Amino acid sequence: MKRFLFIALIGFGPCVVAQQTAFERDSNTTATYNEVIAFYQSLDTKYQTCTLLTCGLTDSGKPLHLFVISKDEQFDPQKLHQQDKTIILINNGIHPGEPEGIDASMMLARDLLAQNSLPANAVLCIIPVYNIAGMLNRGTSRANQNGPESYGFRGNARNYDLNRDFLKTDSRNARSFQEIFHVWQPDVFMDTHTSNGADYQYVMTLIDTQVDKLHPAIQHTASAFTAELYKRMEISNFGMVPYVNFRGRTPESGLVxxxxxxxxxxxxxxxxxxxxxMPETHMWKPYAQRVWSTYTLLNHFITLADERATEIHAQRKRAREQSKTQQQFVLTWELDTAQYEHILFNGYESNEKPSDVSGFPRQYYDRKKPFTKEIPYYNRYKPGITVEKPYAYVIPQGWQDVADLLTLNGIQVNRLEKDTSLMLQLYYIEDYQTARTPYEGHYPHSNVKLRTDNQLIPCYQGDYLVITDQPGNRYIIEALEPQATDSYFNWNFFDSILSQKEHFSAYIFEDEAFRMLNEDAELRRQFNAAKAADEQLRNDGRAQLEWIYKRSPYYEKTHLRYPVGRLLER
Structure with a gap:
């Protein structure tokens, strides 16, 4: 490590002396927020080929910054896309206790500018710090991390983990990020992190976008890009392994x-x-190694994106165009345990010994016993629930927050020009599970079961119409289809439809229920069959009245009816 650090500093010697970072002055220190912004401001002042933009507020009250490096001094994203420039977006400090990317990006931006080694076919965009409030909340909060001496906190100003907020968008940070994302439309993206968990020999591990989720037009390009990143990091003496997420008790059980x-x-x-x-450096390696491995990975990432700009840009254009006419979309995925490859893994032997605290067995990794083993890597997922897209979704205007989020994400949302009635396919929520404890400010739903019903629905001037012939179809589907993993429904956007608004008084409804059963033989047959099949219903008089009430004309049609309708035909 010392040799690599020495070479890096010598290579950019004059610039380093003129403008050192806090990390370069002390390798177990990370920059403060004010130091980071002042550093980028000085680069903006010094070089014509970069600019520091402010792009909307965060929950801290401070703006989100974007530092852009463009060799041609062109900073208009629309013109850059017209020139087929590949846009690279790097996000740092989403978890400020994992600050390697913050320090590495500062040094790399400076070094690229000082050496005039800027990408010719790509434009580099860097978010210096995403979770500003977390970075301002400086101290020590990661018990299992080896430095730096002081750093930021994971939660933001509202105590959100911002890397769980990208679709639900509770924070102003997420809103500002999405504005950046859709103005600049990045072709490739990197979000810098630090891992926790098992011990192993690697400094750097990597999460890459799960290839099965990507549009087929871009799958090969992404896979080849990833393979080349691994190859170049190996040559740079920072050999990587997929993020150490394993099936059993130790990594040898196989990575997932x-x-x-x-x-x-x-x-x-x-x-x-x-x-x-999403690079994840190993939290227990020295901070200097973690920063330089991130620096190295970012450098290769930028170089590769520049070298393959034409292919990346062309295939992504193809994916966006083909998505307009794509008919079927996957809502859930399942790990394919039948498909896996073997990879070499450099780990440490794991064992158990009595805990000095509790006396019970505790796990430990023995760094005196390194090993290299071939282990399975499960890196394929198969479709679970799939859905056929409708011609359009109709959203009642009362759900304006939903329409606003769609618009923020580059989705074209139209308004009905007059009152009309439309035959819509509607979902009724038959069953779902809800988390018993709060998670990121919500009690998320899962395992949603639906039934469908076609109904003629009155729609009104101003209601929203989202036609699904857009490049953003996948966002539309995964946000609006209730069974999708991170759908708006699962994040509680529509919970008001889950509660019944009208009920009955038993002493009055008893007579009406008796009349309904006497006059409707089919209802009576279904009622008797339901009691025969359900002991709980058979032994609960109130439940029997409820069963009949839900089949009466008084029961509200909107209870459990998902308000977003599917318009199947134009």
């Missing part, structure tokens, strides 16, 4: 490709045909 749903940054990027990476 981390499935990043749209709540995560790279999962969100994939909805828009951007393939992404």
């Amino acid at each position: 490709s981390f499935f990043e749903s749209p709540r995560y940054s790279t999962g969100y990027a994939a909805l828009h045909h951007t393939f992404g990476y």
